[in-house]
Amino acid sequence: xxxxxxxxxxxxxxxxxxxxxxxxxxxxxxxxxxxxxxxxxxxxxxxxxxxxxxxxxxxxxxxxxxxxxxxxxxxxxxxxxxxxxxxxxxxxxxxxxxxxxxxxxxxxxxxxxxxxxxxxxxxxxxxxxxxxxxxxxxxxxxxxxxxxxxxxxxxxxxxxxxxxxxxxxxxx
Numbered sequence: 001x002x003x004x005x006x007x008x009x010x011x012x013x014x015x016x017x018x019x020x021x022x023x024x025x026x027x028x029x030x031x032x033x034x035x036x037x038x039x040x041x042x043x044x045x046x047x048x049x050x051x052x053x054x055x056x057x058x059x060x061x062x063x064x065x066x067x068x069x070x071x072x073x074x075x076x077x078x079x080x081x082x083x084x085x086x087x088x089x090x091x092x093x094x095x096x097x098x099x100x101x102x103x104x105x106x107x108x109x110x111x112x113x114x115x116x117x118x119x120x121x122x123x124x125x126x127x128x129x130x131x132x133x134x135x136x137x138x139x140x141x142x143x144x145x146x147x148x149x150x151x152x153x154x155x156x157x158x159x160x161x162x163x164x165x166x167x168x169x170x171x172x
Contacts, residue, residue, distance in 0.1 A: 027068055033061040041082055042092035045101060047130055047138050047164035053095035056082030070116035078108040102132040104140055118151035139165030
């Protein structure tokens with residue numbers, strides 16, 4: 001159906017005709033931003049090959065489109081800084097920070113596509129320099145993707161990948 005709508009829009013535009021906003025109508029467009037919001041992280045750190053935990057601040061913006069059929073489309077950008085420590089605790093619910101690993105400054109992009117049945121997908125990437133405790137600098141990259149099934153069901157697909165420039169990678 002979406003493919004047919006896209007083709008119809010291209011044909012109408014190519015003919016120079018006015019498009020009457022029926023099936024293409026949107027409920028609203030919104031833009032939001034945030035500055036220096038607290039961030040807490042628990043993740044594998046590919047640069048030191050250990051679980052890491054940390055806190056920092058993040059700023060960013062997001063563009064949201066809600067359609068007349070109840071769908072939502074989100075695209076956002078972030079920028080932040082996180083101080084990482086070795087995670088000594090049992091998991092993200094109680095990470096117990098240990099030795100200082102380094103400070104990561106990153107830029108990221110993310111998107112969320114949510115059809116009306118609540119199935120959909122969210123994904124994103126973040127990358128930037130990680131200044132390690134010994135003063136060396138490496139590049140760290142994170143990627144994730146999560147595909148949701150219909151409301152109430154567990155996710156269908158999930159992956160997270162963490163890579164470090166010149167130091168290999170680690171998937172968690």
